Amino acid sequence: MYLTDDKQSTYGKCLRWLNDHLSSCDIQNYIDTPTISIIGSQSTGKSSVLEALSGIAFPRASGTCTRCPTEVRLFNASEEWSCVVTLRIDRDASNQPLEKPSIVKFGPALTKSDEVQERIKAAQRAILNPDKDPLSFIGSKVEADQAPENQISFSENTICLDIRGKELIDLSLVDLPGIIATTGGAEDDQSVDLIKELVKKRISKPGCLILMTITMTDDYQNQIGVKFAQDADPKYQRTLGVLTKPDIVQQDDLSEWTKVVEGKKFPLLHGYYVLKNPSSAQLKKEGYSHKNARDDEKGYFKKEPWHSLNAGTKQRLGSKQLGKQLEKLLEKLIQDKLPQTIETVRKLSAETNEELFHLPKEVPEAAAIQHLHMLLQKLSADVKATLRGDEKPEVFALPLKLLAILFRQKIYKSRPFFQPFTKDEQTMKGIKIKIGDDVEDLFDDEELASDYKAASESKPEDEDGKLNKWIKKGEIYKMQVPQYNLDLSTIQNILNDCALERLPGNISWEIKERMMKKAVKFLPDFSSNLLKDTIGLLKSTVKLVTNQHLDSFSNSLLCGRVTEILLNLIDEEGDKCSMILDAINNCEMEYIYSMNEHYYCDKVKFYCERTLEKRQQELPLSKPDPNSFQGVIQHVQAQAATQKGAENDVDISVSQQIQIASEIRAYWQVAFKRFTDYVRLVIQIKLIKPIGELCLDRLCESMGVYGNITSAKAHALLREADEVRFKRADLQLRKQRLDKASAYIEKFQNGDFEDM
Template sequence: MSLSVSSNHSDSSDDSESDRGVGLSDPTLSQARRRMLDLVNRLHSTGVQIDIDLPQIAVIGIQSAGKSSLIESISGITLPRAAGTCTRCPTECRLSRSDAPWKCIVELRIIADKNGQPLGQAHTLAFGEPISDKSAVEDRIRRAQRAILNPNKPPRSFLDDFEDDATEISFSTNYISLDISGPEVADLSFVDLPGLIASVSRGGNERDIAMVENLVTSYISKPSCVILLTVACETDFENQGAHHLTKKYDPEGVLTKPDRIPRGDEENWLPLIRNEQEPLENNWYCVKQPSSQDIKQGITWEEARSRENDFFSLTSPWSELDPLYQKYLRTSNLIDRLSSILSDLISKRLPQIQIELENTIQKTRNTLAQLPKPPSSDPVGEIAALLHSFVTELHKILEGVPKADGLLQVIRPAQEQFRRAIRATAPDFVPFESEEHREGCARFPDPDFLFHEDGDISDLDNSSHTPIFIDQVLDRALAARTRELPGHYPFVVQKSFIAEFTNKWENPAMILCRFVHKTLAVHVKALITVHFSSFGQGSLEQRVMILVQDYMKQRADAAQALIAKLIWLEEDGPLTLNEHYLADYKEKFLNDYKSAREKAQHPALAAAIEAYRRTPSPPQLPTGITQIVAGLASMGLRGINVNDLVKLLPPDRMDPALNIMADVRAYFQVAYKRIADNIPLAIDHELVRGVGRELLPALYRGLGINGPDGVRICRELAQESPSVAGKREELLKRLERLESASRELVTVGL
């Protein structure tokens, strides 16, 4: 929102001893309006306008448009004057009514560095002692502006006798804050912005023009800003860039310097007062301020208002305006309207301000909570506690947690994959001659009893396996004979077949170990981040990460060494004390192999035996197998089982090979189950559980916190990063501002 005003001359000072209030300090204003103005002024005092859009009046216009004179009529102080642009940084006036004697506190608000880059947190610097004499304000403001425009020099040096007017920069976003209080002062905040530079020829350069325009826009673009646009009548309306800049923000317009309108041109300005040209929501106003000569002669505020009234009452065409438009002339009418607009805006904005404050406070607290904890006063104790907490949590993970993504749950599929990989190395014995069955015989099917032990293994990868036919087994046995008696074969044959599959076990075992190591590293890294990432500048997290990774590497090396030893034990030669299981497996495999050969060599007998087995009860007419069993019984061979009938067949020349095959295959089952348990057990002992053993002492040694330099090391590790410290400081100051503003709202019952 904006209000446009036209003024007569440059700035005016009011040092009168009048008992009447100056401008908006007029005691005739309603108490409700004064309370709202006072509340917003107190909110401005907290500095919360950095975070929340607070209602404020911003006075803008082109150079020499009479802004300062207008401000003087409101604030009752004298502003610096100079040819061209005299305001080169914003000047914020925070007015508050008080029963105490009049005083003015001048502060510098630094919101950008010397290069113009915004600071995360504004800095407030007191600029001299409080002023109790109004006549001293102008000089203090002039010195404060020079301090802001010379950012590389100590601000305090400009309080001394500093006559050098040279400046390092031409304009600044840093601003002067005037905190004025006293019996004749209103509760109000407004800011005087640098005058917009019309062109390079009017005393600026392209950079200055753009900088001032951006500065003004940063204020007037806020929704709760009441834009007080001053337009000097001595210059063509269309040539005043401030009007074009504010059109989209709904300004409040004021025409200044009506006495400088060239004779005969007054009618060009009256359509604005009638709101017929460039219409505004609250109409255009016109004011006349004292001339430079009047100011030098010490004109009082009352005298200025009296002369202004005479001008509009006696000077044509202003005096001839319809009474309907007379209310848009004179400073007093402007001030009344400005006060009404501002108070109405405040009353509408306050409920929303409270909501925004609460939301911003909560958001700021949440952001603070996400920051690392501030440095501890006992870094040694805190680091020790962090290490113990980390190791305790790690032990829980290593022992197992009931979660789908727990370490042991993630490892288990890899262990099963390892078991299946070992199972897939079983020798593919085929109880048939190669010449007769090589075609289409990729592998001999496993017997049914293995399904109950190993589960469904039909999908095992056997692509690299070569079937071992029974005649090949016999050939190897015959080739190995030395001094054995006929029908006997050396045990080295079985050992050679056993070595062929045990030599394949190391690779899948090492793959499992590497997978467990990698998986463990992921879980441990995540745990380290949780426990140490918020401590200090991250050095502790980094050092713990390196130490734990090194320790895990040692444990992984120990696990691989143990795996290699277990594999070597298998490769040394077959050995088992599970004689019962070995014998049982051999019998089962031997029966399976022989049964397959018998079916192939004597299909009729095999079919008859199978049919007999499937018959629920012996047939009434003794035929086939029943007749044979009955005949044998009649000869005194009672107790003959149907399975014994195959013994009546002539000997199989491949019986030695069948025995070798059954031996090897039975031993594989015993050794495979042993290695399928021992390898995961070794990895669990040396690597998984091994990481938890002696880790805490290793961390203490590696960090050196128990050594002679332990205190120094812990202090260095506990140092907070400057960025985090700066962010925390910024958030704490913001929270302080917001909570202070919230308390102000509570005091008035909002």
């Protein structure tokens, strides 16, 4: 075996040492470590290439073609020849990633190269029968020409061969399963697809040098391996071609292939190499060794047309030249990617540690009760802070503010509207009254109008409109605002229809009281709807905060149990708050009263003056010429009105009716101000505040944390969701691999190569 290259640098050996150890950490899914992957369709001579480079025979019998990747690591070492076979198992029987991959040492080290072939066969059967003990296949043999029956037909699990010897080169290669063009059934079709996906995945990585095997017995462009290499490396920057079976090609056809070797056809950056491997007859010859095969190869390339090639092209003939070139290319690839590899390992290690830090900690059963208590404390504190608006104001504080604004707006729209005219006067003068929100509000003063404008224009920051969408689903937003419209005729009709006896020119308090109660009769509906919307907001907030704290326990009873307890607490406190609001509503409905006399009297005076001013604008007091047409008409109309008034016993002056309307509106304004404040304060103090204060005690009492809960039950409540458990296991495995890789990088940087 003369493939050794004594000129390889010590630094190159160190680079190879680091790359092999990084690969052994199984970090290929996270980091693109430099590799050489051999690809090609079946029967292109992939196994022969490996045999020429490694000096060992690979399985060739029926049913033993490569059905899983085989990684061959060659080490030029001072000790005697040895081969250690291991299985890297990271996929299950369904070819899905395992939660905990493993590396299985497959039997003792081999000291004879002719023993390796059977060990490889056994290793492949072990991988293709994942439900059986892998070591049970060691020593078992399959008769020649007998295809073994396996549980699966293909696997991504890898057979690893670590071969050490004095006459070996330093090289690592991965033999990928041969790409199959035709199949014999549905199961084979599935295996073919899996093999193609595996090949594409491996050779698409920038750190992979593609060793493309091409049989010279078939047309170049018809070979599947060529198509795969072109797709993965369209600029041919990391592909090296190996031409096999030149001794089978007709002499006349060799001239076309020599053009390929010379780079005149289908050029590649790294060019092509030609290997001549033993024929079937030579392999069957007893005593035919690897050295015999290499000597025959050397003798073959002394013949034509190879002998006539220029000196540079001759350096591409034979397995020794290929091995030396692959060794150099791998060393350069490792060296070029080393800084990026080290940086990626460090970056991924930091990110992995960060993700693990933010995952909920695993809770042992002995500490389950204490951990449950701490969890409930954090949850309760977050609920309290959210309800106060200290945390996440967009969740509760801003929607509540918007509800309060809408509550005030809706009540304000229910204010009494008054027109200081009779219906006849409106008809005579063409004064139009619009029913609803468009009725002219003569009783608006600057103070209340300013309050309404501020409330109407106040909009909390909500760029995506989620708050407004939520508010529009509530009872306050959907409720219809009742209207209380008054004019002189309406007031007069109320007085005429009243059965209470009164002195001429006087209005009894009972009549005014009835009209004032009618003005405020809908206030309870507003408070009731505000309470319903606030309870709904509280429940959605509690659910959100609970899910944020307990989402990692979503497949246990904990999240649902905590949510149920808090929703029950909200319902209980909501019932208590409702009783207090009922009392306030009853006070407004049953008793017309205010100690705010100064404010009330000022408003009555203000409204009287403003209303009379409006009436004067529409009906001037100056009398027209009685001899004019207009004067005659007004005189007739006045007589008719007097006659009609006498019939209806109208003994209340216009100024008295305006006084009544002003008192009704002034009282409504007094009620409006105190009612909106009281309702909002009651909801805040008797509903929202108790939820935050009682949250922790209620949770601990209901869940038995203060009493009889057992560690086992608490531990069951804290059982993690599957996705969290799987994520932790994946991160821990990644951390373990990256930590191991980091340790090797540190050894490399410190020059510590004790096992090189």
